[in-house]
Amino acid sequence: MSDSSIAKRILGQDRNILQLIAITILVFALMSWLNPDKFLRYYNFESITYIMPELGILAIAMMIAMLTGGIDLSVVGIANLAGILAGVFFHSVIVGTDQSTGMILLYTGLGILMALGIGLLAGLLNGFLISKLRITPILATLGTGQIFTGLAVVLTGGPAITGFPDGWNFIGNGKIIGVATPFVLFVIVAGAVAVxxxxxxxxxxxxxxxxNPKAAVFAGLRKDRMILYSYMLTGLLAAVAGVILSGRTNAAKSDYGASYLLQAVLIAVLGGTNPAGGKGRVLGVSIALIALMLLSSGFQILRFSNHLIDFIWGGFLLIVIALNAFRNTDR
Amino acid sequence: MTIFRRSETIIAVILLVAMVLIGLINPAFWSLDNIFGLLRSNVIIGIMALGVLVVMISGGIDVSFTAFAVAAMYLTVKGMLYFGYEGVLLPFVVATLIGLALGAFNAFFIHTFRMIPLIVTLGTGSVVRGLLLGLVGTSIVNIDKMPPQLINFAKVNLVNSTSATGTNFGLTAMILIYLGLALVTHLFLRYTMIGRSIFAYGGAPEAAKRVGFDTRKTLLFVYCFAGALAGFAGLLQGSMIWQANPRDFAGFELDVIAAVVLGGASIFGGRGSVIGTLLGVFMLVMVKNSLIIMKVDTTWQRVVVGVIIVGATALTAWRDRKKLV
Incomplete structure (x- = not known):
């Protein structure tokens, strides 16, 4: 490969990132102009750092599924199931025992392990269906998403599970050296996935x-195993998002975050992920996440109803699709 | 003996076995009351499934049609109330056209920008639902406000009977509309150029284009057809349950897609039949409804639907793989 083509490739990727940064600045300027006194407050940005991570981790999980040309429609189901399983576990062990700090910490740790474990298992099921039974990712995860959400309904009977221990609350609402714990977790997860x-x-x-799946197989890559691992990673990340979500709201319910699915797809696609596979960067997804969080927080301050914000997310997705299409025909 | 290898035959056999099993667990399954109720539950999901079938034969997928259905239903009912209109035919035409127009929007995005149908329809569905709830309103039009002529229309029964306990029940005439639409869909898929072009496009888009099919027209037809059927089914649902709820049909698209997949259609396109879809719809509705008479807790419904989707897709994936070898 010649030097110029390498340069072009890097430039091509950077152009995408540059475009995203431009969108982010544009959104930021627009929102600051629309709500001069409320948007530019420290409190507003601080609350964004609490709400953003769960969605960001789901978007990164979605991106990983898209890298192999797949998609994971079960991420929200996995996230809720993980939170609920931990909640059920706490209810069964903590009630009636002494609430010493050591025990609480131990139970919190066990709860996290259980939540992440179910995420891995759920991802394993998805990966098995997709790579071994060769079910299309859309249908496989559509079905498993129903199963996970359904199991969550069975476990809770419908209403939300509340009463998580303090350690759990810290994951969603605490601070580490002045920075929101979920945000710290997001940075760690994003960095690890990027590496x-x-x-x-x-x-x-x-x-x-x-x-190119065919070329990859002919080149001797163990395609099935890699796809299996990628869905396990997606499931694990979805469970992390579930832990943060249940920690932030101090509750877990089978239908929390229903609109997150669309938003995770949107952020992944906006961040430059190619849903047909082969392209996607954590950096791009993170910038897209920031742009969209600024957008939705700005509209919330403007007192737009949640329905209209859903409309804006959907409209944004369609506009991004159109923009990407035009950009690709340019080349 | 090709008839034994056709997927429709396999589905029909599974369906019969399932019916016998459910009947053994609870003989009430075979009561005329229950059977009529089951057929009635087939109508809405079935009409929508015909649209999804056509989309899937073309190699696409649609998750926005329930949003279109709800928009068509709510806008039409609101419009009827606003103008004080008292007919039946015109509202259904309007609802169908609303669905058709929204479907054209899908086709435009999918064709012009060559984007994956799933992502496009996720976007359009969210846009339509968001606009409907955000701008038009969230209040339910209840039976006291619901146009009575719509309710009376949907109340028409083919057969009326009285059960042992003295309650009246009947077989809804709406089943004829469903079967009529199914027949029309079957005929055009089989015997018209546009129908064949959908199979051709689903089997191999590039090849379809090279032999001279206008693929833009094919895609436009496919998504408009799905949208139109959804719009029609939306208003019919409102008429049958006597209320127009702008939050109706949330998550219902999964049931419809499950039914179509169960009916043997392949998501890769080029495969699927109306008869298979009719059987798939009946199977899904029957299993969901029978959980209650089999005394399974209703919280398990979603798990069962999920298992059905995974099981059916695993079977079709296995079938398609065997063909490839």
Missing amino acids: LLTRTTFGVNLMLIGT
Whole structure:
């Protein structure tokens, strides 16, 4: 590969990132202009750092599924199931025992392990259906999403589970050296996934499989296994998002975050992920996340109803699709 | 003996076995009351499934049609109340046209920007629902306000009977509309150029284009057809349950897609039949409704639907793989 083509490739990718930064600045300027006194407050940005991470982690999970040309429609189901399972566990062990700090910490740790474990298992099921039974990702995860949400309904009987221990609350509402805990977690997760995708064999394999599955198989990549791992990673990340969500709201319910599915897809696509596979960067997804959080927080301050904000998210997705299409025909 | 290898035959056999099993667990399944009720529950999901079938044969998927259905239903009923209109035919035409126009929007995005139908329809569905709830309103039009002529229309029964306990029940005439639409869909899929072009496009889009099909027209037809049927089914649902609820049909698209997949259609396109879809719809409705008479807790409904989707897709995936070898 010649130097100029490498340069062009990097430039091409950077152009996408530059475009995203431009959109973010535009949104920021627009919202500051529309709500001069309320938008530019420290409190507003602080609350964004609490709400943003769960959605951001779901979007990164969605991006990983899209890297191999798939999609995971069960992420929200996994997230809720993870939170609910932990909640059920706390209800069964903590009630009636002494509330010493050590025990609470132990139970919190166990709860996290259980939540993440169910995420891995759910991802394993998705990966198995997709890579071994060769079910299309859309239908496989549509079905498993129903199963996970359904199990969540069975576990709770419908209403929300409340009463998580303090340690759990800290994950969603606490602060580490003045920064929101969920935000710290998001930065750690995003960094880890970025390294995993760009600096490890696993990540490079995923990109290659997504670019050309047939060539990847002929080149000797273990495609099925890599796809299985990628869905396990997606499930694990969805469970992390579920832990943060239930920690922030101090509750878990089978139909929390229903609109997150569309938003996660939107952020992944807006962040430059190609839903047909082979392309996607954590950095792009993160910037897209910030742009959309600023947008929705601004509209909330303007007292737009949640329905209209849903409309704006959907409209944004369609506009992004149109823009991407025009950009691709340019080349 | 090709008839035994056709997926419709397999589905029909599974359906019969399931009916016998459910009947053994609870003989009440075979009561005329229950059977009529089951057929009635087939109408709305079935009409929508015909639209989704056509989309899936073209190799696409649509998750926005329930939003279109609810928009068509709510806007039409609101319009009828506003103008004090008292007919039946015109509202259904209007609802169908609303769905058709929204479907054209889908086709425009999918064709012009060559984007994956799932993502486009996620977007359009969210746009339509958001606009409807945000701008038009969230209040339910209840039976006291609901146009009576719509209710009376949907009340028409083919057969009336009285059960042992003295309650009246009947077989709704709406089933004829459903079966009529199914017949029309079957005929045009089989015997018209546009129908064949949908199969051709779903099987191999590039090949369809090279042999001279106007693929833009095909896609436009497919998504408009799905939208129109959804719009019609939306208003019919409102008439049958005697209320227009702008939040209706949330998550219902999964049931419809499950029914179509259960009926043997392939998401890769090029495969699927109306008869299979009719059977798939009946199977899904029957299993969901029978959970109650089999005394399974209703909280398990979603799990069962999920297992059905995964099971049916696993079976079709296995079938399609065998064909490839």
